[in-house]
Amino acid sequence: MKLVATVNEARAAVRDAKRQGKRVGLVATMGALHAGHISLVRAAKASCDFVAASIFVNPTQFGPKEDYTKYPRTLEADRHKLEPEGVDLVFTPAVEEMYPHGATTFVNVDEISERLDGRSRPGHFRGVATIVAKLFHVLEPDAAFFGQKDAAQVAIIRRMVRDLMFPIEIVVAPIIREADGLAFSSRNAYLSPEERRQALVLSRALREIETRYRAGERDTNKLIETARAVFATEPAVRVDYIELVDSETLGARAKAASGTLAAVAAFVGTTRLIDNVRLG
Structure with a gap:
């Protein structure tokens, strides 16, 4: 499993896999990995030859009174969870790598982004769509894997993929729950x-x-x-x-x-x- 922190390293690794004819799968995460994330990795492994996972706590999807600074960051533990699953590449960029100084470009999926969580968290889905578009641009996956628990996010990403004509299959995996029914989060x-x-x-x-x-x-x-x-x-x-x-x-x-x-x-x-x- 290769760990990289820069866009250039990530692109080089993925393009090398593609030159070998491999189908690339992406699991985009903010880390603090749990059984739900691992189910996405396994779904990606089942249908792809090369699996990339990203770990990036995205500041633009947090509101001013939300939990960005205290969001759990457990990179070492996450790495140990991903390695036995056969992940090929882990992309762990710094904020400055994904949002270069002076960056002012964002992706907004109109109307749909203002529903459900978008109504409660203004600007949240602009941040989600922007970082997912950037990851798609950097890692060029053939398929990207998301969880049903984030159903509103899935709907917005599907619309973005359609509207911006990304050649990417969006695969949605079922919610993984603990024994008593609580959804993993x-x-x-x-x-x-x-x-x-x-x-x-x-x-x-x-x-x-x-x-x-x-x-x-x-x-x-x-x-x-x-x-x-x-x-x-x-x-x-x-x-x-x-x-x-x-x-x-x-x-x-x-x-x-x-x-x-x-x-x-x-x-x-x-x-x-x-x-x-x-x-x-």
């Missing part, structure tokens, strides 16, 4: 034991929506109220949003149908968590 490390217990309300609320949907309920307002009732059992958890949306456009739906995305976000203590499920 790097931010779970912030939770106290009591907050960790409270956080289970997110997956419980989604399961209740699923149950009501399977029982025949299609009115999204009623399904949302079902989830609100579940959240009410944990009054210390502050709901950010509960929405049922089209999984591609993130637009609200009046009636749920197969493929509708049920998405929730909530603050458990000071930690903001997200989760979702696709109905049907």
Whole structure:
């Protein structure tokens, strides 16, 4: 496994692999790796000949009151998790490498970026789209692997790839959960034991929506109220949003149908968590 920190080194490694006819897969991360990330690496290994992973805590996707400075940075532990998975290249650039001094160019995917997390975190998806576009430009993957937990991010990246005509296949892997249902997240490390217990309300609320949907309920307002009732059992958890949306456009739906995305976000203590499920 090769570790590189500069754009030129990363490009050289990938282009060497491509000259050998290898299919290149990319797993883009902010580090603090967990089982969800490893599932993406394994999906990439299953369909690609050369797997690159990036580890970069991207400052432009954090708001002024968010957790950029305290976001966990565990590069040595991450390296030890990636090496036995057969990753070929790990790209760990500095901020100055990805955002040269005076950089003023950003990628914005209009409208869709203002929905779900984009409504709660203005500018967040501009930062996401910009760094993903840069990674695509530097590493030139044939396929890029993302997790369903970040469903809004996936929708925005798919739109960006389509609109900017990147020749890249976007592969989405299922949410990986702990035994009690909590979706793996790097931010779970912030939770106290009591907050960790409270956080289970997110997956419980989604399961209740699923149950009501399977029982025949299609009115999204009623399904949302079902989830609100579940959240009410944990009054210390502050709901950010509960929405049922089209999984591609993130637009609200009046009636749920197969493929509708049920998405929730909530603050458990000071930690903001997200989760979702696709109905049907």
